[in-house]
Amino acid sequence: MDHQHKVGLKDDLSRLTRPPYSKPDPKDERLAKYKGNCFCGSVEFELFDDPLDASYCHCRDCQRLHGAPYQWAAIFHKTDMHFTKGQEDLIFYSVPTKATEYVLPVKISCAVCHGPIADEGRRMMLVFPELVQFDFNLLPGPFRATHHMFYGSRVEDVHDDIPKFLGKKGECPFEGESKGPESIDKLTKWRTEHS
């Protein structure tokens, strides 16, 4: 697990000087490759490049926080994202501290519609592709999930041909075993053997 990076109230606003909150460097002449917005439109953002990777996460946290069987996320460098509207309409929730505070890693939602927008880590942003404006019948390839994570806690089998892991990407490849505690035991054993 990532080390938590604590920031106090004073540092909270210092985020406004850093991507994805700060204005892009004037020397950076890249045009937005994709645009996105929250459900109600209070918050808008731009993405300057394709995602580095995309994944489906079946962990219990994602299931409960998203009210969904699994979460779909596309990974970007922070410098490849920029909030263009609604900075003041963002709310932050820290899963490790269970508090509405800006402590990385943090979940970002819209204060108006409460829709999830992204997860912010120390270096990366996990953006939820459902919010990106493109024709979902013509989903750009880089947004397609390349793997399933924490597949042992899935609520349903997914029949596709991308790799499935019981932990994070690369951790304990899924070999058709059942789900639940058995999978957690297997992952724990795998981590012990590979640490």
Ligand SMILES: [Zn+2]
């Ligand atoms: Zn909204």
Ligand SMILES: [Zn+2]
């Ligand atoms: Zn998850």
